[in-house]
Amino acid sequence: xxxxxxxxxxxxxxxxxxxxxxxxxxxxxxxxxxxxxxxxxxxxxxxxxxxxxxxxxxxxxxxxxxxxxxxxxxxxxxxxxxxxxxxxxxxxxxxxxxxxxxxxxxxxxxxxxxxxxxxxxxxxxxxxxxxxxxxxxxxxxxxxxxxxxxxxxxxxxxxxxxxxxxxxxxxxxxxxxxxxxxxxxxxxxxxxxxxxxxxxxxxxxxxxxxxxxxxxxxxxxxxxxxxxxxxxxxxxxxxxxxxxxxxxxxxxxxxxxxxxxxxxxxxxxxxxxxxxxxxxxxxxxxxxxxxxxxxxxxxxxxxxxxxxxxxxxxxxxx
Amino acid sequence: xxxxxxxxxxxxxxxxxxxxxxxxxxxxxxxxxxxxxxxxxxxxxxxxxxxxxxxxxxxxxxxxxxxxxxxxxxxxxxxxxxxxxxxxxxxxxxxxxxxxxxxxxxxxxxxxxxxxxxxxxxxxxxxxxxxxxxxxxxxxxxxxxxxxxxxxxxxxxxxxxxxxxxxxxxxxxxxxxxxxxxxxxxxxxxxxxxxxxxxxxxxxxxxxxxxxxxxxxxxxxxxxxxxxxxxxxxxxxxxxxxxxxxxxxxxxxxxxxxxxxxxxxxxxxxxxxxxxxxxxxxxxxxxxxxxxxxxxxxxxxxxxxxxxxxxxxxxxxxxxxxxxxxxxxxxxxxxxxxxxxxxxxxxxxxxxxxxxxxxxxxxxxxxxxxxxxxxxxxxxxxxxxxxxxxxxxxxxxxxxxxxxxxxxxxxxxxxxxxxxxxxxxxxxxxxxxxxxxxxxxxxxxxxxxxxxxxxxxxxxxxxxxxxxxxxxxxxxxxxxxxxxxxxxxxxxxxxxxxxxxxxxxxxxxxxxxxxxxxxxxxxxxxxx
Numbered sequence: 001x002x003x004x005x006x007x008x009x010x011x012x013x014x015x016x017x018x019x020x021x022x023x024x025x026x027x028x029x030x031x032x033x034x035x036x037x038x039x040x041x042x043x044x045x046x047x048x049x050x051x052x053x054x055x056x057x058x059x060x061x062x063x064x065x066x067x068x069x070x071x072x073x074x075x076x077x078x079x080x081x082x083x084x085x086x087x088x089x090x091x092x093x094x095x096x097x098x099x100x101x102x103x104x105x106x107x108x109x110x111x112x113x114x115x116x117x118x119x120x121x122x123x124x125x126x127x128x129x130x131x132x133x134x135x136x137x138x139x140x141x142x143x144x145x146x147x148x149x150x151x152x153x154x155x156x157x158x159x160x161x162x163x164x165x166x167x168x169x170x171x172x173x174x175x176x177x178x179x180x181x182x183x184x185x186x187x188x189x190x191x192x193x194x195x196x197x198x199x200x201x202x203x204x205x206x207x208x209x210x211x212x213x214x215x216x217x218x219x220x221x222x223x224x225x226x227x228x229x230x231x232x233x234x235x236x237x238x239x240x241x242x243x244x245x246x247x248x249x250x251x252x253x254x255x256x257x258x259x260x261x262x263x264x265x266x267x268x269x270x271x272x273x274x275x276x277x278x279x280x281x282x283x284x285x286x287x288x289x290x291x292x293x294x295x296x297x298x299x300x301x302x303x304x305x306x307x308x309x310x311x312x313x314x315x316x317x318x
Numbered sequence: 319x320x321x322x323x324x325x326x327x328x329x330x331x332x333x334x335x336x337x338x339x340x341x342x343x344x345x346x347x348x349x350x351x352x353x354x355x356x357x358x359x360x361x362x363x364x365x366x367x368x369x370x371x372x373x374x375x376x377x378x379x380x381x382x383x384x385x386x387x388x389x390x391x392x393x394x395x396x397x398x399x400x401x402x403x404x405x406x407x408x409x410x411x412x413x414x415x416x417x418x419x420x421x422x423x424x425x426x427x428x429x430x431x432x433x434x435x436x437x438x439x440x441x442x443x444x445x446x447x448x449x450x451x452x453x454x455x456x457x458x459x460x461x462x463x464x465x466x467x468x469x470x471x472x473x474x475x476x477x478x479x480x481x482x483x484x485x486x487x488x489x490x491x492x493x494x495x496x497x498x499x500x501x502x503x504x505x506x507x508x509x510x511x512x513x514x515x516x517x518x519x520x521x522x523x524x525x526x527x528x529x530x531x532x533x534x535x536x537x538x539x540x541x542x543x544x545x546x547x548x549x550x551x552x553x554x555x556x557x558x559x560x561x562x563x564x565x566x567x568x569x570x571x572x573x574x575x576x577x578x579x580x581x582x583x584x585x586x587x588x589x590x591x592x593x594x595x596x597x598x599x600x601x602x603x604x605x606x607x608x609x610x611x612x613x614x615x616x617x618x619x620x621x622x623x624x625x626x627x628x629x630x631x632x633x634x635x636x637x638x639x640x641x642x643x644x645x646x647x648x649x650x651x652x653x654x655x656x657x658x659x660x661x662x663x664x665x666x667x668x669x670x671x672x673x674x675x676x677x678x679x680x681x682x683x684x685x686x687x688x689x690x691x692x693x694x695x696x697x698x699x700x701x702x703x704x705x706x707x708x709x710x711x712x713x714x715x716x717x718x719x720x721x722x723x724x725x726x727x728x729x730x731x732x733x734x735x736x737x738x739x740x741x742x743x744x745x746x747x748x749x750x751x752x753x754x755x756x757x758x759x760x761x762x763x764x765x766x767x768x769x770x771x772x773x774x775x776x777x778x779x780x781x782x783x784x785x786x787x788x789x790x791x792x793x794x795x796x797x798x799x800x801x802x803x804x805x806x807x808x809x810x811x812x813x814x815x816x817x818x819x820x821x822x823x824x825x826x827x828x829x830x831x832x833x834x835x836x837x838x839x840x841x842x843x844x845x846x
Contacts, residue, residue: 034727034731038465049462083381167576172537263566263567267536276380
């Protein structure tokens with residue numbers, strides 16, 4: 001156990017270093033983009049005078065390294081700073097958006113993960129049957145379409161024609177939990193269709209991989225039923241790769257869903273991020289990127305810890 | 319019966335006369351008695367109070383703010399139209415009418431304007447409006463530290479002073495007969511002042527609705543201002559304005575009843591949406607127009623024959639048909655729309671004529687011409703397609719247009735005003751002078767054709783200070799002709815504002831000065 005704690009501590013320290021490097025890269029990236037916040041906000045209405053006044057007010061006239069160090073200083077004290085565009089506290093704005101993103105990701109995960117794993121197990125169990133082929137075709141078809149297309153199809157059938165779910169996910173903080181779930185159902189289903197295939201295929205492949213190993217052969221010779229072999233003997237040993245692919249998909253559900261957010265007008269972090277990049281609102285871009293990067297780092301760490309815990313050979317090395 | 323109901327709505331919206339309605343109704347087999355009663359109920363449609371209006375707007379960004387000086391997209395402009403009042407208002411007819419000002423006076427040189435303020439107008443925070451608030455609101459846009467987009471249009475103001483609590487005097491640098499129009503601009507909202515300063519982010523105005531909650535780029539909840547001074551406006555109890563950027567999502571929300579009205583209807587599917595019984599497609603033709611601006615200080619556009627050749631080498635009808643799907647009208651190479659007061663109706667419409675284009679090329683001493691045209695959909699929806707069509711049309715005149723597809727991102731800072739020839743969007747301005755002095759007068763920052771024409775600039779200044787309508791009309795006709803014949807701009811089309819509205823909503827004649835009933839939908843419309 002001490003070993004795991006040590007690894008977690010090491011990885012967290014490395015994670016902070018990664019975040020620092022990410023912030024530097026993002027800052028340089030935003031600097032390299034043509035135009036700045038003042039020009040982007042004033043758009044067609046920009047005159048040299050108003051652009052200069054805007055820059056003065058938000059501190060864009062300072063040299064880049066000063067701005068970066070100012071930002072870093074605030075960040076180290078846990079202060080995300082203020083949005084340059086509308087002077088609002090970033091932490092407040094991001095908090096709401098991130099909560100929405102996590103809510104959508106969680107809803108999608110609650111549907112998708114059990115579905116994908118059980119479909120994967122069933123596909124392994126009935127390998128090369130019509131059932132196996134059908135599941136493969138359906139899930140691979142779903143993943144092959146672009147997300148917005150899957151979203152539009154669901155809207156067409158479930159919102160416009162059947163009128164079961166709302167076509168836009170108009171959520172606000174004062175909604176009850178189940179009302180919130182109801183309103184994000186269509187985007188959650190879209191995401192489910194998008195991520196199921198990957199996890200399902202991985203579960204199936206990991207289990208089938210093990211079915212050729214000698215201890216499974218032994219179990220078969222003992223006369224144990226096929227379903228018992230797969231669930232009790234194969235699945236525990238296949239957990240490590242399955243956990244890894246699940247975690248990658250969870251990370252995707254958090255950071256990669258901007259298209260789905262737009263299609264359903266859902267106020268998540270992705271839309272906020274894109275708006276801020278378009279307007280070159282650097283502190284917001286930074287904050288969003290750091291959250292995304294931290295999500296990846298933490299989820300990866302979780303996957304590694306879980307892999308070790310699920311594998312006695314790694315838990316108790318000789 | 320369905321057609322009959324549609325005619326009734328058109329009658330209520332002022333699109334049909336009563337006589338024409340009766341003719342159509344009886345032609346459809348309705349009895350005279352039925353038609354008479356239907357006409358009566360449509361025309362007597364007095365606004366009803368109540369309900370919450372839900373709007374889906376195709377713009378909106380998390381970087382928006384409630385500061386009217388930074389309003390830059392349809393979302394904030396529509397919200398601003400409900401939250402803030404201005405000194406003057408452009409009525410649906412296109413005339414300028416008093417809003418927070420009760421009346422105004424002008425000296426014969428059109429340079430000193432005295433506005434009498436309406437009394438007893440209350441802000442959302444309970445403060446009563448006086449001249450101090452007006453002056454602070456104007457000064458918010460002026461001065462060195464102003465980052466307001468309205469700074470340029472208010473620049474003609476030399477001095478603004480109070481004459482008592484209810485009177486404000488504007489001294490202008492030069493006479494401007496259209497000055498009251500400038501004060502109706504959506505940036506020039508009146509906010510309460512504290513110690514001579516505004517708190518522009520507070521969202522406190524004196525419009526018909528106050529801000530209950532505001533999430534930039536997502537939604538705004540508005541509720542009726544209980545002490546609103548207008549008794550014939552602000553019929554809804556409240557409004558919810560949603561930013562729905564994706565046009566398919568907006569359309570779906572309207573068809574499934576999640577919202578009551580949307581702007582920026584997808585022109586490609588508008589005819590399908592029309593079939594929905596619960597939805598009306600409304601459109602107005604205003605000042606919104608699309609242009610191809612040539613830099614007249616850059617070869618080969620320095621030669622007016624080259625410019626004329628390019629003007630004759632575009633098929634405007636085809637562009638209106640394909641790019642706007644018929645939701646617009648052809649332009650005549652000047653920026654004044656048909657709804658403007660002084661539109662030159664008798665100016666001959668320029669037609670597609672490859673032979674004339676060839677003639678002008680020859681006059682310019684060229685046998686063929688190869689030019690780059692920069693376009694991106696950020697300029698206007700369909701700009702790249704329009705440029706490609708233009709290329710096809712011009713090929714017949716021996717002109718080779720090379721369409722350069724520019725990135726949407728940063729279009730206004732990197733392409734517009736920089737590239738020799740590019741596609742441009744203009745929301746248009748309510749007056750001729752405003753439009754011309756924004757983009758055609760010599761040396762102004764948005765003169766995107768870098769065009770200097772002595773006679774044009776001379777007449778422009780004269781017309782600005784002229785208070786005699788007939789003389790002004792003549793002057794503006796001349797200006798339109800000069801721009802059309804010698805300017806650096808190709809104006810192929812004026813685009814309608816196209817909106818989708820639930821049949822539950824009612825309204826009077828729609829304002830054509832901006833989208834969404836001149837941005838006043840929330841305070842002008844009502845539920846039937």
